[in-house]
Amino acid sequence: MANKSRDQLMCIITEASFAIDDVKLYLDTHPCDREALEYYQNYRQIRKEAMKEYRDCYGPITAYDVEASKEWTWIEEPWPWEGAC
Amino acid sequence: MWTYEKRLQYPVNIKNTNAKTAKFIMSQFGGPDGELAASMRYLSQRYTMPYKEVTGILTDIGTEELAHMEIVSAIIYQLTKNLTIDEIKAQGFETYFVDHTLGLWPQAASGMPFTSTFFQSKGDPITDLHEDMAAEQKARTTYDNILRMVKDPDVADPIRFLRAREIAHYQRFGESLRIVQDHLDSKNFYAFNPEFDK
Numbered sequence: 570m571a572n573k574s575r576d577q578l579m580c581i582i583t584e585a586s587f588a589i590d591d592v593k594l595y596l597d598t599h600p601c602d603r604e605a606l607e608y609y610q611n612y613r614q615i616r617k618e619a620m621k622e623y624r625d626c627y628g629p630i631t632a633y634d635v636e637a638s639k640e641w642t643w644i645e646e647p648w649p650w651e652g653a654c
Numbered sequence: 655m656w657t658y659e660k661r662l663q664y665p666v667n668i669k670n671t672n673a674k675t676a677k678f679i680m681s682q683f684g685g686p687d688g689e690l691a692a693s694m695r696y697l698s699q700r701y702t703m704p705y706k707e708v709t710g711i712l713t714d715i716g717t718e719e720l721a722h723m724e725i726v727s728a729i730i731y732q733l734t735k736n737l738t739i740d741e742i743k744a745q746g747f748e749t750y751f752v753d754h755t756l757g758l759w760p761q762a763a764s765g766m767p768f769t770s771t772f773f774q775s776k777g778d779p780i781t782d783l784h785e786d787m788a789a790e791q792k793a794r795t796t797y798d799n800i801l802r803m804v805k806d807p808d809v810a811d812p813i814r815f816l817r818a819r820e821i822a823h824y825q826r827f828g829e830s831l832r833i834v835q836d837h838l839d840s841k842n843f844y845a846f847n848p849e850f851d852k
Contacts (some may be wrong), residue, residue: 582661590663590718591822597710598829630660649662650728 578623582630585616656717663721664815668732668808673747675804676733677763680750682726682800682816684760684768687792689726689816693719695773695789699782702849705837708779708830712786715823722819725812727758733809778847783831787824794820 573581592609599605620630628646629635635643682688696716703709734747734756742751749765760768773789776782797817804810839845 579661583663583665586659586661587663590721593714594711594718594822594826597714598707598826598833600707631657633657643660646660649660650666650724650731652667652728652732 572626573622575623575627578619578627581619582616582623585612585619588612589616656720662725662728663718664725664812666725666728666732666808666812668729668806670806670808671735671737671741672733672806672809673737673742673745675806675809676730677747677750678803679726679733679800679809679813680730680761681763682793682796683723683730683758685762685766685796686772687789687796688760688762688768688772689719689723689793690760690768691772692789692793693717693723694770695775696786698773698775699786702777703779703782704848705779705833707833708783711826711830715826718819718823722816725816729809729812730758777849779834779849780831780843783827783834786827787831790820790824790827794824 589609589612592605592612596602596605596609623630624634628642632643635641684690693716696712696719700709700712700716703712737745737747737756742748753759762768774782774785776785794817797813797820800813801810801817804813834848835843837848
């Protein structure tokens with residue numbers, strides 16, 4: 570399977586992360602809502618896989634995920650406010 | 655603690671600079687109903703909040719507001735990127751430029767600097783949650799006012815996202831207030847302050 574483009578992967582990460590950002594607040598005030606818990610689990614899995622694929626193909630999204638054997642790559646990729654994404 | 659993710663919560667890709675627009679959108683960075691004040695308000699209030707659902711809401715919304723501050727900052731940055739002196743003067747940006755060049759500094763549209771007097775942390779959950787609900791509505795009105803003046807779709811699109819979040823947060827704070835009141839004396843919510851009277 571061909572790798573997804575950087576933009577495609579970032580789009581998946583943005584959407585899945587936002588789904589979680591939103592349902593997380595709902596779950597704070599409705600911690601036993603089963604439908605919301607399933608929704609959370611679904612997007613958590615999508616986000617987890619997309620974050621891993623992005624890191625492996627295009628570089629780290631958090632400074633905890635830098636593969637730094639030869640070079641510190643955290644500062645190489647553009648910053649998100651630069652409008653490149 | 656917090657961990658930075660190198661991405662925006664909602665993308666910002668502005669093609670045309672406009673310092674006039676940047677000057678009033680700046681209010682949602684450092685103004686009285688802006689995202690910095692919102693984040694500091696909720697993150698300050700959470701420590702003494704006695705109910706775990708509401709502590710969670712204050713933590714998670716306070717964190718999301720930092721991401722919103724970054725979106726507003728990205729909008730200001732892109733609207734003012736590489737401006738020339740002629741553009742700065744023509745677009746009325748010289749009063750900001752003289753103090754900050756093109757650096758970002760939290761202030762209201764009027765030039766009033768950011769201050770913690772923009773928000774309250776009262777040590778009483780009913781008082782604080784009413785403040786929080788009002789704050790979300792004030793920010794929503796500010797975004798409505800911004801949308802009345804902004805015609806560039808590259809700018810209006812992320813502003814609409816931020817406006818919608820104010821409404822979602824207002825809803826969650828309303829539920830938080832109900833949770834707090836469920837713990838209190840239904841005949842007199844003010845019989846005692848659960849953050850102080852044990």
